[in-house]
Amino acid sequence: MRPRSHASFACVALVFALAGCGRTPNPVVPSFAGSIGMPHRGVLTGGVELPREGEGFEWLRQDDRHYAIPRFVAAIERAAAAVARERPGAMLGIGDLSRAQGGQLLPHLSHRTGRDADLLLYLTTLEGVPVSSPGFVHVGNDGLAWDDKGRAFLRFDVERQWLLVKTLVEDPEARIQWVFASKNVRALLIEWARARGEKPDTIVRAMEVMVQPQPGGVHDDHVHVRTACAPAEIASGCEHTGPRRAWIDAGDAAADPLASDDELVAILQELFAPLGGGDARRANASAAR
Numbered sequence: 001m002r003p004r005s006h007a008s009f010a011c012v013a014l015v016f017a018l019a020g021c022g023r024t025p026n027p028v029v030p031s032f033a034g035s036i037g038m039p040h041r042g043v044l045t046g047g048v049e050l051p052r053e054g055e056g057f058e059w060l061r062q063d064d065r066h067y068a069i070p071r072f073v074a075a076i077e078r079a080a081a082a083v084a085r086e087r088p089g090a091m092l093g094i095g096d097l098s099r100a101q102g103g104q105l106l107p108h109l110s111h112r113t114g115r116d117a118d119l120l121l122y123l124t125t126l127e128g129v130p131v132s133s134p135g136f137v138h139v140g141n142d143g144l145a146w147d148d149k150g151r152a153f154l155r156f157d158v159e160r161q162w163l164l165v166k167t168l169v170e171d172p173e174a175r176i177q178w179v180f181a182s183k184n185v186r187a188l189l190i191e192w193a194r195a196r197g198e199k200p201d202t203i204v205r206a207m208e209v210m211v212q213p214q215p216g217g218v219h220d221d222h223v224h225v226r227t228a229c230a231p232a233e234i235a236s237g238c239e240h241t242g243p244r245r246a247w248i249d250a251g252d253a254a255a256d257p258l259a260s261d262d263e264l265v266a267i268l269q270e271l272f273a274p275l276g277g278g279d280a281r282r283a284n285a286s287a288a289r
């Protein structure tokens, strides 16, 4: 058994080493990959394209703006399919995600690292018949919207929209950090969820992630969904910004319980052995460069 102080020092060294991974390639993580940087300043490698259409979803525009990190694409597909299975007959309209290589995507400030997606709102006729969303249609505080030609009223489909948000925030792989939405859209959805007796935990998650951004547009014509970096993604260059979500952190902790001091020392020695021995002091110095 090692002295406690040695073990603690090793822990600090390991934390330094891992924290450094997000910024600079180093012996532990030799290169960047995936979602690199921050949503408003970054790029994407290894992104996959959300299919043109799938179970319960379709692109709004036929262009090259539908790339994201694979697990986020899969989460969007799962959520759209869940809505389609529970309430068949509607399609989720997909707006911009990112370009294949990420980077600037006007007119958006973000959407640069494969972690953002604009999803159109579900709409129906006044009688409740689903309509394929004509695009970015503004929903008023009464839940009504003019169609794109300004000729007929449409209705915000609160039921399907809630199903989408619920599926996303309950999906651990989706790691939903934000669902930017207008105050009205948020209020309609939360009111619906409460009236339906949805799980309090799910409602709390939805209330936390649904925010009308300032600045960034009202978001009464779509929701903008962002996924948070996973620990392994952070090690490859994904930079976390903004609030952390307790349920995401709890899921990470459960999936990878903290190793004991002795285990950390062993990991550290193994990682830095090729650098000239298992001395934690030397390892720390290497990682800090």
Ligand SMILES: [Zn+2]
Pocket: 108, 111, 116, 117, 118, 224
């Ligand atoms: Zn957006």
